[in-house]
Amino acid sequence: MELEFPLNFTNFLLLLSFIFFLNKGWKKFSTRSRRLPPAPWKLPLIGHLHHIGTLPHRSFQDLAKKYGPLMHVKLGEVTAVVVSSPALSKEVLKVHDPTFADRPESIAGEILWYNSSNISFSQYGDYWRQMRKICILELLSAKNVRLFGSIRNDEVSHLVDSIRASSGAPVDLTEMIFTMTSSITCRAAFGKVCRDKDQLIEMFKEGITLVSGFDVSDLYPSSKILRAVSCNRRKLLRMRRKLDLILDDIIEEHRRNLAKIAADKDNLERRGNGEFGNEDLVDVLLRVQQSGELEFPITDDNIKAVIYVSIQS
Numbered sequence: 001m002e003l004e005f006p007l008n009f010t011n012f013l014l015l016l017s018f019i020f021f022l023n024k025g026w027k028k029f030s031t032r033s034r035r036l037p038p039a040p041w042k043l044p045l046i047g048h049l050h051h052i053g054t055l056p057h058r059s060f061q062d063l064a065k066k067y068g069p070l071m072h073v074k075l076g077e078v079t080a081v082v083v084s085s086p087a088l089s090k091e092v093l094k095v096h097d098p099t100f101a102d103r104p105e106s107i108a109g110e111i112l113w114y115n116s117s118n119i120s121f122s123q124y125g126d127y128w129r130q131m132r133k134i135c136i137l138e139l140l141s142a143k144n145v146r147l148f149g150s151i152r153n154d155e156v157s158h159l160v161d162s163i164r165a166s167s168g169a170p171v172d173l174t175e176m177i178f179t180m181t182s183s184i185t186c187r188a189a190f191g192k193v194c195r196d197k198d199q200l201i202e203m204f205k206e207g208i209t210l211v212s213g214f215d216v217s218d219l220y221p222s223s224k225i226l227r228a229v230s231c232n233r234r235k236l237l238r239m240r241r242k243l244d245l246i247l248d249d250i251i252e253e254h255r256r257n258l259a260k261i262a263a264d265k266d267n268l269e270r271r272g273n274g275e276f277g278n279e280d281l282v283d284v285l286l287r288v289q290q291s292g293e294l295e296f297p298i299t300d301d302n303i304k305a306v307i308y309v310s311i312q313s
Contacts, residue, residue, distance in 0.1 A: 036081075038067040038068055038071060039073060040063055040066070040067060040071075045076075046076060047074030047075055047076055047077075048074050049076065060084065061084065063082075069088055070085075071084070075219050076219030077220050077221060077222060078104065078218075078219055078221070098124065101124035101128075102124050103123065105221060106215075107230060107232060108232075111233065112207055113305050113308065113309060114301040114304055114308075115301075118302075118305035118306050118308065119131045119132055119135060126295065130294060130295060131298075131302075134284075134285075134288055138284045144278075151187045155180050155183050155184045156180065158183075159176055163176070178205070179201065183201070187275060188280060189282060189307055190250055190273070190280060191273040191274040191280040192274075199246065203243060206239060210232060210235055210239070216230075217230045217232075217233070243304075247307060247308070248300070250282065251282060251300055251304070254282045254283060257273050258283065282307065285298070285303045
């Protein structure tokens with residue numbers, strides 16, 4: 001037997017009413033599930049990019065005066081929330097810190113920071129917690145901070161002497177402080193095993209310039225074409241190859257020296273490649289890597305990522 005459902009006028013009205021209420025309910029649910037802060041008017045494809053000038057912080061300041069201290073902006077495909085009040089910043093950075101802890105993916109993170117496997121730019125989760133714990137317990141312990149005090153004092157003395165030697169002539173204090181902090185970190189990270197310190201520091205400067213620059217592919221992460229043709233990507237890849245040569249050599253030399261130290265039973269004082277016979281940053285990471293006790297085993301690329309960001313910081 002075949003059942004027939006005649007589409008008369010009454011049935012049509014009922015069907016139309018059902019579609020209307022279903023559509024209205026879906027819109028209400030969709031709006032409720034995406035309760036975004038106020039935003040300026042946007043254009044297709046580019047979103048709110050046309051509101052941002054050559055000084056983005058000034059542009060955001062002007063927009064915040066109109067749309068409030070919590071503002072939603074669409075940068076290409078990327079959704080962002082701009083917070084411009086101390087009270088709300090505290091809510092974001094302190095009270096609800098885990099909610100906002102993830103970092104956006106970028107070409108720089110993929111290439112220069114070894115798939116964002118360092119501490120500063122890795123995604124929030126178990127791996128990040130593991131690396132943070134290693135740094136707090138092993139690298140930034142009170143003992144190590146005191147031990148590296150003489151390095152800090154030595155480099156600050158060099159800075160003061162350089163300023164005095166200028167005899168009142170103008171100096172680039174920003175450049176000098178950057179060189180001083182990079183030198184402190186290199187000595188703490190590599191000990192005496194760093195013949196290419198000056199070259200590394202110059203590469204770190206170049207890396208900061210590349211990372212802080214504008215790359216349209218980061219605003220459209222779904223576009224494989226933009227990522228493939230990105231000029232910034234090619235520059236970062238060239239720099240990564242140079243960086244690998246230097247950091248791989250440093251890690252391998254640390255391994256050889258640590259093997260010699262372990263084989264020398266008469267030398268009980270020296271424990272690593274540090275300037276004072278102590279472990280430097282690379283020694284600590286290699287020891288942790290070889291311990292076999294990590295939930296997420298770390299590779300040489302992970303070690304290089306931590307080193308690179310530490311020196312940049």
